[in-house]
Amino acid sequence: MLNKEELTDIIRSFEPEVEFPEGKQLLEVIVPAEKLFTLAEKLKSDSKTAFNYLITMTAVDFLTQMTVVYHLESTEFRHLIVLKSVLSDRENPAIDSLTALYPTAEYFEREVFDLFGIRFNNHPNMKRLFLEDDYGYPLRKDFRDEINIIER
Amino acid sequence: MSEEIIKDVIVGEQEDYIINMGPQHPSTHGVLRLEVCLKGETVKYLIPHVGYIHRGIEKMCEANTYQQIIHLTDRMDYLSAHMNNEAVCMVVENAMQVKVPERVKYIRTILNELNRLASHQLWWCAFGMDLGALTSFFYGLRDREMILDIFEESFGSRLLHSFNTPGGLMHDVHPNFQNRIKEFIKYFRKKLPEYDQLLTGNVIFQNRAIGIGLMSKETAIGYGVTGPSGRGSGFSCDVRKIAPYGAYDKVQFNEILATEGDVFARYKVRMAEMWESMNILEQLVDNIPEGDFTAKMKPIIKLPAGEYFQRVETARGELAVYVVSDGNKSPYRMKFRTPNFSNLFVMNEISAGCKIADLIAISGSLDLVIPDIDR
Numbered sequence: 001m002l003n004k005e006e007l008t009d010i011i012r013s014f015e016p017e018v019e020f021p022e023g024k025q026l027l028e029v030i031v032p033a034e035k036l037f038t039l040a041e042k043l044k045s046d047s048k049t050a051f052n053y054l055i056t057m058t059a060v061d062f063l064t065q066m067t068v069v070y071h072l073e074s075t076e077f078r079h080l081i082v083l084k085s086v087l088s089d090r091e092n093p094a095i096d097s098l099t100a101l102y103p104t105a106e107y108f109e110r111e112v113f114d115l116f117g118i119r120f121n122n123h124p125n126m127k128r129l130f131l132e133d134d135y136g137y138p139l140r141k142d143f144r145d146e147i148n149i150i151e152r
Numbered sequence: 153m154s155e156e157i158i159k160d161v162i163v164g165e166q167e168d169y170i171i172n173m174g175p176q177h178p179s180t181h182g183v184l185r186l187e188v189c190l191k192g193e194t195v196k197y198l199i200p201h202v203g204y205i206h207r208g209i210e211k212m213c214e215a216n217t218y219q220q221i222i223h224l225t226d227r228m229d230y231l232s233a234h235m236n237n238e239a240v241c242m243v244v245e246n247a248m249q250v251k252v253p254e255r256v257k258y259i260r261t262i263l264n265e266l267n268r269l270a271s272h273q274l275w276w277c278a279f280g281m282d283l284g285a286l287t288s289f290f291y292g293l294r295d296r297e298m299i300l301d302i303f304e305e306s307f308g309s310r311l312l313h314s315f316n317t318p319g320g321l322m323h324d325v326h327p328n329f330q331n332r333i334k335e336f337i338k339y340f341r342k343k344l345p346e347y348d349q350l351l352t353g354n355v356i357f358q359n360r361a362i363g364i365g366l367m368s369k370e371t372a373i374g375y376g377v378t379g380p381s382g383r384g385s386g387f388s389c390d391v392r393k394i395a396p397y398g399a400y401d402k403v404q405f406n407e408i409l410a411t412e413g414d415v416f417a418r419y420k421v422r423m424a425e426m427w428e429s430m431n432i433l434e435q436l437v438d439n440i441p442e443g444d445f446t447a448k449m450k451p452i453i454k455l456p457a458g459e460y461f462q463r464v465e466t467a468r469g470e471l472a473v474y475v476v477s478d479g480n481k482s483p484y485r486m487k488f489r490t491p492n493f494s495n496l497f498v499m500n501e502i503s504a505g506c507k508i509a510d511l512i513a514i515s516g517s518l519d520l521v522i523p524d525i526d527r
Contacts, residue, residue, distance in 0.1 A: 075388070107494075
């Protein structure tokens, strides 16, 4: 198991453009959206990191930008990182799909598309998962629920 | 009938046809639709359609306080209600750096294992019934009743107890609590071998389970299949071992692994886990320390701004909670990584090429709870 400093050095050698914000619990890595796939590929295939298990993947809407968040773990070494990508275009957010690396990402990405409207490039089946096609994107912060389901 | 049609029917060379299993099929254990493409009796591929009971729990969390969220988490995986509660409680406690009394940790761990036992019993009886063994349903429910009675005596509810609260428990357990658990273990140690006699050794059952629905370790990791379903393929994913929480670091237990990766391996893992759960219970039940049942908490809980992550092992796999807080009394964003979500979507991979009757065995062996997928 590598500690935070060792992981920081290795990830910086893979991709110099990453940032490491001060995380409260886990090591957080912010990578530019266009570099996400190549970095994830290296993190998975390199024998020192071997991040082969995508625990979960989600997105957060900060009104000025969207952040896509991946929690990756290595089943061999048991180290865990949080990989993030910031999408500044809220009108048509898009990022590369990780389905080719992690099959489970296919459905996590469909869920994120359904609830946030983020499109994933090279996704095999980019359709909504839970809701109807004409429903808005409910987990966006500017979503109005006109029939008043959520708020009392 | 013309000769061509007869030939088609016999050889099965007509076009593929699509069958919708569900949304109200009894063997899907909930409102799930599987669009199955068949060639003859063989499954070519299947597409799961979910969302029939999507309630938007993650969106509701953004409008509720942390104490209120506990009650929503019960409704995800209702058979692991206690573990779901604990995940949210622990994320709040770790973020606020509250020191939880030892008594709470012990009681929570005991309740976790009781809940796991109840869940595996229900799985066992429903799985037997899926494959045509009706008797197992009565055996399983009979024994599960004893656990539900323990829950009812202490919390007043049998299924969705919401007994945890950030910092501890709602109130102390009933004075009978320990005695009834010991009674139950004594009773169930005699009854569990009956399960094996009834179903495990049955030739018809074995023929329908061995070698069906093969899942390799790589598939399990790639699709994120956790819990007994993943461990049946040799994927070591027990959060109780990887990142011990509660009182799991104080007890001796084994992580059950099987390597075959078929329906029967997943079955064996769950049966062995019931024995392990009873071992854990026996180590804890007499050693519950005295003390408070809750830590001192402020009435209004506000997490410091930042991101928090917590994982627990439910009866079906790894539940992870990811919270983004902006310092208010409600979370800014709350994400639940539910085990069944990942467990369901491996079905296409492991059932392609099997017969349609085996599909029931495969979906039963994954032990799906649909509200956990839809949230």
